[in-house]
Amino acid sequence: LAGATALVLAACGGGADAEGEGGDAAASGGKTMKLALNQTEEHPSYIALDHFGERLSEATDGRWGIEVYPNETLGAQQEALQLVSSGSVDMAIVSGTQLENLNEDFLVFNLPKVFDSVEHQMKVVQDPEITGDLYSSLEDSNHITVVGGFTQGARSVYTKDAPVKTPADLKGKKMRVQESDLHIAMAQAMGAAATPMAYGELYTGLQSGVVDAAENNEVSYFTQKHYEVAPYFSYTNHLVGLDYLVVNSDLLNEMSEEDRAAFDKEWTAAYGEHTQLWTESTEKAIADAKAGGAQFSEVDAAAFDQVLTPLADQFIKTDAQRALYDAARDAA
Numbered sequence: 226l227a228g229a230t231a232l233v234l235a236a237c238g239g240g241a242d243a244e245g246e247g248g249d250a251a252a253s254g255g256k257t258m259k260l261a262l263n264q265t266e267e268h269p270s271y272i273a274l275d276h277f278g279e280r281l282s283e284a285t286d287g288r289w290g291i292e293v294y295p296n297e298t299l300g301a302q303q304e305a306l307q308l309v310s311s312g313s314v315d316m317a318i319v320s321g322t323q324l325e326n327l328n329e330d331f332l333v334f335n336l337p338k339v340f341d342s343v344e345h346q347m348k349v350v351q352d353p354e355i356t357g358d359l360y361s362s363l364e365d366s367n368h369i370t371v372v373g374g375f376t377q378g379a380r381s382v383y384t385k386d387a388p389v390k391t392p393a394d395l396k397g398k399k400m401r402v403q404e405s406d407l408h409i410a411m412a413q414a415m416g417a418a419a420t421p422m423a424y425g426e427l428y429t430g431l432q433s434g435v436v437d438a439a440e441n442n443e444v445s446y447f448t449q450k451h452y453e454v455a456p457y458f459s460y461t462n463h464l465v466g467l468d469y470l471v472v473n474s475d476l477l478n479e480m481s482e483e484d485r486a487a488f489d490k491e492w493t494a495a496y497g498e499h500t501q502l503w504t505e506s507t508e509k510a511i512a513d514a515k516a517g518g519a520q521f522s523e524v525d526a527a528a529f530d531q532v533l534t535p536l537a538d539q540f541i542k543t544d545a546q547r548a549l550y551d552a553a554r555d556a557a
């Protein structure tokens with residue numbers, strides 16, 4: 226370790242001395258990039274990103290690496306995104322809901338029912354014919370490059386006191402949502418009152434009764450221990466959520482062509498591993514949450530479809546959004 230630290234220090238010092246401030250440090254240098262994550266170390270995103278870092282380091286002879294900071298230690302997503310924009314943090318995984326607040330086109334992929342399955346979603350988000358210049362759209366304004374997506378799987382509702390069958394069962398319930406106007410409207414359409422809140426605050430929010438309900442995938446439901454305080458998981462399957470890997474654009478531009486190619490290659494392997502892990506992790510999360518007392522139940526799917534379907538037309542305002550939506554649906 227001491228040897229490795231000395232090496233890193235020598236490498237950093239050498240770069241600065243040789244090239245001075247504002248020099249093209251990275252063409253020869255590199256960095257162990259700090260990545261902000263709001264998940265635990267057992268979550269598939271942590272595992273896939275950790276492996277991504279290891280492979281990147283190997284592929285670039287140790288020039289570039291990734292240190293994943295889990296559990297919101299570098300801040301909740303809203304803050305992490307700002308830190309990536311300013312360059313204080315190099316990379317982050319953020320939910321699509323956060324990007325929708327910077328460019329309304331991202332909203333399209335946050336809509337209920339836009340993706341039929343994880344497979345459909347991954348096909349869409351990896352197709353440059355569909356995504357066009359969406360992923361580079363924040364570079365000039367925010368210094369943020371979107372590298373690609375990790376699935377969040379299908380999200381469903383969970384509650385403290387009783388299972389949910391129809392939207393009427395959510396009447397009078399306060400449901401935590403991500404910080405997004407669309408998701409506020411979504412919770413309301415499903416019958417609840419919406420409370421936007423950061424992910425890491427939700428366990429306490431449910432426990433103390435600030436909210437009575439939330440919505441997420443089974444993996445988050447289990448790894449965040451939400452099942453302990455909201456044991457009724459009802460399969461509304463209202464949307465297939467999407468996380469993005471975002472990187473500070475200036476840093477990314479500093480990579481040599483060769484290192485950038487290695488980065489892209491290993492990222493492709495990372496989302497492949499993530500998608501594969503997702504299915505196993507979901508099954509394990511269900512079994513473990515059940516063992517911890519959670520109850521999983523089906524809902525009246527048609528009743529939820531009926532209230533959720535109008536959201537697309539309500540929220541799609543521009544031609545660009547409509548084109549993205551149509552292309553995503555055509556790929557179903």
Ligand code: GCU
Pocket residue numbers: 263302318319320377403423424440441442445466468
């Ligand atoms: C999922 C998703 C996170 C998101 C969280 C939330 O866990 O992967 O990126 O922050 O849901 O509901 O806030």
